[in-house]
Amino acid sequence: MEKIEITLNINGKPHEVTIYPNDTLLDVLRDKLDLTGSKESCGEGVCGSCTVHMDGKPVRACLTLAMEAQDAEIKTVEGLANGDELSNLQQSFIDHGAVQCGFCTPGMLMSADALLRENPKPDEKTIRKALAGNICRCTGYAKIVQAVAHAAQPQDNCCDCKSKE
Amino acid sequence: MSDHTLIGTRMPRVDSRAKVMGKAKYTADLKLPGMLVGKIKRSPYAHARILNIDTSKAEALPGVKAVVTGKDTEGVKWGVFPYTRDQQFIQVEKARYIGDEVAGVAAMDEETALRALDLIEVEYEELPAIFDPMEAMASDTELIHEDFPNNINIHVNIDTGNVEENFEKAHYIREDTFMASEESYFHAEPYAVVARFDHEDCLEVWCPNAGPHMKSKPLSNSFKIPLHKVKIKKIAIGGAFGGRSEICPADYICALLAKKTGKPVKIVFTREENTIATRQGHAMITTHKTGVDREGRVLARESTCYMDGGAYSSTGPIATSVPFLSMEQAYRMESVRYNGYRIYTNKPIRGMIRVHGRGFACGVDTQLDMIADHLGIDPVEIRLKNSRQPGDYTSTKSYVSSCAMDETIHKAVEKSGFKEKWGKLPPFHGIGIGTNSVQTGFPMGIRGGSQSFIKFNEDGEATVMSGVVDNGQGNENMLVQIAAEELGLLPEDIHLVNADTETTSSDPGSYSQVSTFVGGHAVKIAAENCREKLFKVAAKVLKVDPQELAAKNRLIFVKDDPEKSIPIKKVVRISLLNFTSVNAEGGYWPKVDMKREWVKNPYGQMCEAFSFGTTIVEVKVDPVTGQVEVLEATAAQDVGYALNPLILEGQFEGSVAMGGQGGMLTEYHEWMDGRCINPTMLDYKVPLACDMPRINNIIVESIDPKGPYGAKEAGMSIAMSAAQGYSGAVSNAIGVFLDSFPLTPDKILAAIKEKQTRQLKQENADKTEGN
Ligand code: FES
Ligand code: FES
Numbered sequence: 001m002e003k004i005e006i007t008l009n010i011n012g013k014p015h016e017v018t019i020y021p022n023d024t025l026l027d028v029l030r031d032k033l034d035l036t037g038s039k040e041s042c043g044e045g046v047c048g049s050c051t052v053h054m055d056g057k058p059v060r061a062c063l064t065l066a067m068e069a070q071d072a073e074i075k076t077v078e079g080l081a082n083g084d085e086l087s088n089l090q091q092s093f094i095d096h097g098a099v100q101c102g103f104c105t106p107g108m109l110m111s112a113d114a115l116l117r118e119n120p121k122p123d124e125k126t127i128r129k130a131l132a133g134n135i136c137r138c139t140g141y142a143k144i145v146q147a148v149a150h151a152a153q154p155q156d157n158c159c160d161c162k163s164k165e
Numbered sequence: 166m167s168d169h170t171l172i173g174t175r176m177p178r179v180d181s182r183a184k185v186m187g188k189a190k191y192t193a194d195l196k197l198p199g200m201l202v203g204k205i206k207r208s209p210y211a212h213a214r215i216l217n218i219d220t221s222k223a224e225a226l227p228g229v230k231a232v233v234t235g236k237d238t239e240g241v242k243w244g245v246f247p248y249t250r251d252q253q254f255i256q257v258e259k260a261r262y263i264g265d266e267v268a269g270v271a272a273m274d275e276e277t278a279l280r281a282l283d284l285i286e287v288e289y290e291e292l293p294a295i296f297d298p299m300e301a302m303a304s305d306t307e308l309i310h311e312d313f314p315n316n317i318n319i320h321v322n323i324d325t326g327n328v329e330e331n332f333e334k335a336h337y338i339r340e341d342t343f344m345a346s347e348e349s350y351f352h353a354e355p356y357a358v359v360a361r362f363d364h365e366d367c368l369e370v371w372c373p374n375a376g377p378h379m380k381s382k383p384l385s386n387s388f389k390i391p392l393h394k395v396k397i398k399k400i401a402i403g404g405a406f407g408g409r410s411e412i413c414p415a416d417y418i419c420a421l422l423a424k425k426t427g428k429p430v431k432i433v434f435t436r437e438e439n440t441i442a443t444r445q446g447h448a449m450i451t452t453h454k455t456g457v458d459r460e461g462r463v464l465a466r467e468s469t470c471y472m473d474g475g476a477y478s479s480t481g482p483i484a485t486s487v488p489f490l491s492m493e494q495a496y497r498m499e500s501v502r503y504n505g506y507r508i509y510t511n512k513p514i515r516g517m518i519r520v521h522g523r524g525f526a527c528g529v530d531t532q533l534d535m536i537a538d539h540l541g542i543d544p545v546e547i548r549l550k551n552s553r554q555p556g557d558y559t560s561t562k563s564y565v566s567s568c569a570m571d572e573t574i575h576k577a578v579e580k581s582g583f584k585e586k587w588g589k590l591p592p593f594h595g596i597g598i599g600t601n602s603v604q605t606g607f608p609m610g611i612r613g614g615s616q617s618f619i620k621f622n623e624d625g626e627a628t629v630m631s632g633v634v635d636n637g638q639g640n641e642n643m644l645v646q647i648a649a650e651e652l653g654l655l656p657e658d659i660h661l662v663n664a665d666t667e668t669t670s671s672d673p674g675s676y677s678q679v680s681t682f683v684g685g686h687a688v689k690i691a692a693e694n695c696r697e698k699l700f701k702v703a704a705k706v707l708k709v710d711p712q713e714l715a716a717k718n719r720l721i722f723v724k725d726d727p728e729k730s731i732p733i734k735k736v737v738r739i740s741l742l743n744f745t746s747v748n749a750e751g752g753y754w755p756k757v758d759m760k761r762e763w764v765k766n767p768y769g770q771m772c773e774a775f776s777f778g779t780t781i782v783e784v785k786v787d788p789v790t791g792q793v794e795v796l797e798a799t800a801a802q803d804v805g806y807a808l809n810p811l812i813l814e815g816q817f818e819g820s821v822a823m824g825g826q827g828g829m830l831t832e833y834h835e836w837m838d839g840r841c842i843n844p845t846m847l848d849y850k851v852p853l854a855c856d857m858p859r860i861n862n863i864i865v866e867s868i869d870p871k872g873p874y875g876a877k878e879a880g881m882s883i884a885m886s887a888a889q890g891y892s893g894a895v896s897n898a899i900g901v902f903l904d905s906f907p908l909t910p911d912k913i914l915a916a917i918k919e920k921q922t923r924q925l926k927q928e929n930a931d932k933t934e935g936n
Contacts, residue, residue, distance in 0.1 A: 036194035037187020041353050041403075042436050046846040049353060077187035090185040094177045097811040100819065101637025102184030103353035103403030109185060131854040135846065137353050137404050138637050140818030140826075141854040160175060160811065 006070050010035065011079030017066070025069050026050045026061035029076060037077035037106045041135070048134030051107040052076045058114040077106035080113065089113055092151035093144070096160045100138035108134050112148045120152045170717055171650045172874055175811035178642040179656055180401075180635065189401040192357035192371050193433045200359070201230055203422050203432035204278040205415060206268040206285050207442065208260030211511040211839035212294035212309070215258060215287060218268060223284040228277035231425040232285065233269045233418065241387040245411055246763075249319075249478035251310055252514070254387070254417035260289070261309055261476035262513050263840050264441040269418040271430045296839050298473040298508040299450070309476065309509040318474050319481045319507040323489065323767050325560050327500040331465035335456025337539060341532050343453070345524025345906040346833040347473065347515070348446040349844075351851050354403020355439040356413065360420040361429035367394045368420055372413070374664075375405040375636055376674020378612060381666040383412040384420060396667040405636035406823065407517040408444050410676035411479060415442070440844035444516035445834065447484060447507070448473040451525045453532050461540050461547045464499045468492070470525055474507040475515040481507045482763035483607065484515065488522025491885060492529050493560045494602035494775045495570070496551045501560045511839050517676065519881065520824040523888045524906050527829075530599050530889040531902050543587055544598050544893065545578055553602060553777065555867070563771040567877070569803035569867035570777035574600060576863045577801040581781040590898075593786045597893020600779045601885035605878040606679035606772035608761050614754030615684040616670035617691040619648065621747040625719065625734025626658040627695070632672025633684035634664035638880070639812040640680045644688050646809060647873065651692030653716020653733060670752075678878040681808065682774060683753050686873040690751030698747055703736045755871070773871045778802035778882025780890035782825060782858075786898040788917055791910030793830055793895055795856075800883045801863035806875035814862045816880030821860050825887030826852040829895075829907050 001020050008015045010033070017032050029035040029052070041049040043062050050061040053075040080087050089112055092098070099105050108131065115122055115130040122130065127148045128141070136144060146158075154161040183189040220232040235257030244250035255266050268285050272278035295301040295309065301316040309316055332338060358372040368388060374380050377397035385392045402409075415432050422430040434442070449472045456465040468489060474481055485505040493501065520526070537547040553559075555568040577598070578584060586596045606613070618630040629648045635641040645659045652659075662668055673679050700711040703721040707714070707729055715724045722730035740747045758769025783796045800817045807813050831850035835842050843849045868875030888906075895908045901916040 030194070034196070035187075036190070039191070039354070039403075040193070041355065042846040044436075044845065044847055047353070077185075081186055086182070086185065093185050094181040097175075097177065097815045099178065099181040099184045100639065100815055101353060101402060101404045102180070102189055103191065103637075105184050106187050128854045128857075133853075135353070135851055135853065137351055137406070137823065137851065138819045139815055140820070140822035140852075140860065141857050142818040142860055143815055145854060160177075 006067060008066065008069055008074060009072070010074045011076060019066050021067055023066045024062055025052070025064040025066045028066040029061060035076050035078055039103055039106055041103065046135070048111060049104050049107040051110040051134065053110060053114060056114065056117060058111050077109055080109060089116060089148070089151040092147040095162045096143050096147035096150065098139065098143040098147035104134060104136040108136065108144055116148070116152055124149060169650055171646050171656065172808055174809065176642065176646055176656065176809055178639055178812065179645050180641050191354055191401045191403055192359055192373060195359050195371055195431065197359065197361060197429040200429040200431055201271040201273065201426060202275045202278045203269060203271050203419050203430040204282050205266055205418060205432065206270070206282045208263060208265040208267055210260055210289055210291055211263050212292040213260050213289040214292060215256060215260060215267065216290055217288040219286040220268065222286065223270060223281040226277065226281050226284060228273040229270060229281045230273070230428065231271045231422050232281065233421050233425060234267070237421060243383055243412055244479045246482060249481050252477035252479065254414040262511050264513055265476065266414045266418065269422055271422040271426050294511040294839055296510055296512060296836065298471050298510055301508050301510050302506065309511060313509060316509040317506055318478045318509050319485045319764060321482065321485045321503065321505040321764055321767060323503040323561060325500050328465050328467060328502045331500045332456045335464050336459045337536065338454065338456040339532060339535060340452060340454040341528065341535065341904060343451050343524050343528030343531065343904045345449055347448045348518065348828065348832045349440050349834065349849065350404070350406045350408045350518060351846065351849060352404035352406065352439065355436055356415065356434040356443050357432065358416050358419045359429060359431045360423040362423055367396055369396045369398055370416060370420065371398045371400045372416060373402040373405065373409050374634060375410040375676040376672065377634055377664050377666045378632055378671045379411050379674050380416060384416065387417055388420065397665065399663060399665045402634070402636045405675065406519040407521065407676060410517065410674060413443060436846060437844040441513045441841055444514050446518035446521065447515045449522065449524045451528050453528050455532055455536065457536055461536060461542055461550050463496065463551050466498050467502045470505045472505065472507045473510050473512060475510060475512045477514050480516050484517055484521065486763050486767065487517065488525035490771065491522070491526060491601055491603060494604065495553055495600055495777065497553060497557065498560055513841065519884045520828045520888050523828055526601060526885055527889050527892040527906055530893060531896065531904065534893055534896065535902050545574060545583060548574055548598065548600050552600065561771070562768045565775055566871065567774060567805060567867040567869040568777055569865045570600065572865045573777055573779040573801040573803055576865060577779040577781045577799045580861050580863060581783065581797065581799040583781055586783070593788050593898050595894045595896070595898025596781065596783045597890050597897050598779065598781045599886040599889020599893060601882055601889060602775050602777045603678060603878050603881040603885060604772045605682045605774040605776060606673065606755055607677040608757045608759070608771065609673050610759070612671055612673055613757065614752055615672040615687040616750060616752035617687040618750045619691045619695045619748060621695070621737045623737060623741065625732065625737050626660065627652055627654060628660045628662060629688060630662045630669050631684055631688050632664065632669040633680050634675050636675055638675070638816060640675060642812065643681055643685050643808060647685050647689050648692050651689055652696055653721065654719060658719065678881055681876050682872050682878070683755055686753035687751050689873045690753060691749050694751050695747065695749035698745070698749060699733065699736045702740045702745060703731050706731055706739065774805065774869045774877035776803055776878040776882045778886045780821065780825065780883055780886040782890040782894040784894040784898050786895060786913060791914035793908070795826065795858040797859050797861065798825060798887065798890065799861040799863065800887065801865055802879065802882045803865045803867045804879040805869035805872045805877035806866050807864045808874060808876050810864055813864055813879050817862045817883045818860050820880050820884035821887045822852045822857060824884030825891040826856060828888045829891035831907060833907050
């Protein structure tokens, strides 16, 4: 197979990479660009740990060809924070104890971030549905759901909401 | 306890920041200069003699750097106990399950490595394979391991005496059999290992593990190099759940390839390999015979359990014992006899898992519910009549010092409204309760204790060294929280060096639920010792007695006159100027009965503390589809003392998901001729966010006299009791006591149908009689 050169726009920066046409976006991110925040847990589109954004929409990088992503704005977990400053969602995950082993966390954050951009005040059912494609084996999801719900709307009666408005 | 600054607070975890930023490095993320890709060739046969392996074509393939087979291993065998060493890291004579390791390859890239695997020619002679443990046990001739007659790998026999006499005295006796299939961990992170030999010929290894010291010793033995030359390195870990506790053949193969090539090698398992070739839970068939008095007190119990042990043993003796031990800790019994058999079959390797023995545990509780039903008492009453009490000895002679089992029952009952709901719910709507107990530690001989070292840096910050590993449960935070509390520092002042065998002392690992109790304890003692040194120096400056001092917020101050203080940083600098060291060590060794042995002598003090948990679950069953909707789970556990309620709640919730929701409703393996047909996430159903019910967490504290701040195991008692609570609730909803786990829709529908047919027959019989 012939290698080809493409440009990927990731986290606001262009990256030139030489790839095989059948390379997945996940492999290119992890192996060629050292963006190892996106994880591979199942490799077949089930677990959501490889979730990244393409033009603001969550996609599974393990099922996406790098070539398909050429014209899109790609965002990975590494692009969520503004330098050292975490996003509200990231901070909320920390404050609410939503991170245990952390392997599902990047994918969870990307799915949740996409949801909050579309619907800043989702109810619990909406959150659970939006995260139904992301598998977590550690947390039982309760604290993740809470972290997402409270990220945009800190609750006075929540002892873990640090940044109350 | 109220004068603590950090202990007992909902302190967010120190490791979370790197994880939410995608910066935390897991093994598969590592890239070392010159690193090769390793792959393992596995047996396609369940049982076959290996006649010949020809690697010449694979070796000739450009890009292939090394091929290893059983010939390169010098026949080393692995097993946790000397008497369970039955597994070669690469098989030489026979393959014993589909997936058994037969060769390894290191190549420039993955594609080449995979092509090389195909080019390795293995000549097999297929042997008759056995997949059913009962069949395996019945066979004298078809042996999976030559020296194990009837394929019995382990037989644990426990007998307190008087069992027959007490059955004689019993008012009511029942005997029931329960079955459960195998389940898998499905860790988020597939297994991976990176190995290299450094410039000093030290073996460096990165891999997910539940105890780095459990990895270094077997590697040192197999490579015949001193322990100090095996460096298991710290790395982020994507879950363990009872697995990853010991060496994996891939560790050895990876290291062997690294040795042969002189390059770093990385092996990353596929999801299927993670399911088949790490470990799985045991399938089991358990018969409980229980005799009670008129009130429902257990006078005698005889439990017999047959476990499908798969191809190899390793932790077999522990696996065969733990289901029984959890029961004998949770419940009082006048007398008991246990016969546990772990039987070899030609199926993948099995080990300890978070809900170890779900069939056994759910059997005990289902049968209690049956007995209660017969006696006309409710499930709560029968549990309270038999529940473990503080000051008791278990049947195998472990003293139980702290125990708030009853409080967990009462609180869960109250919160869930069990009493109001029991017997009053509409059809196909049910509620169930489970209670269980988990050990805080196993007897582990010289590896039973943990030691910690603390050094102060001249800027007043401290480095804490501990062998404790974090698989995701929050152990690192626990260590930092304890050290910062005791040293009077802020969490960000502590630099933790842990789970690295080069710098940290031996530690029991996290798989026996002992990290806080032993490892956390060691850090606490080291920090107290270090603080004592600082106080001596500070006392001179402040002109008071060291006993009058306390430390908080980077200051050492006089307790009765907090204005009188000195910064810790200054004390460190004064100490150094006065030639006084500001380092300290501390260690903790639980007082267990060193003579207790899993098979030969299963009596004596097992561990210093036990946790106790109750889970109550409410469900609705759809009688048309057999689907279960879980409405609410209420989980209460006696954790001794809650060091960090935020982390504890996460452990409870994760336990309800894996033990109850997944463990009882969807998670199990299916087989065809020894081949696991659902090894991937696509076909093995783990719980999703949309499946989970509301969970009520209730933390109960009994302040264990030996635990650090009174803390002991936290979370596992919920995983166990959740399984029991789920099964009780479904049984209650459909009005049939279920005996085969997990409770999948097909089984639920069959039970409903059978009940309806029975009722119809009865009605017809009544009618005929009436005529
Ligand atoms: S790795 Fe992409 S969905 Fe699982
Ligand atoms: S935190 Fe471990 S899988 Fe989600």
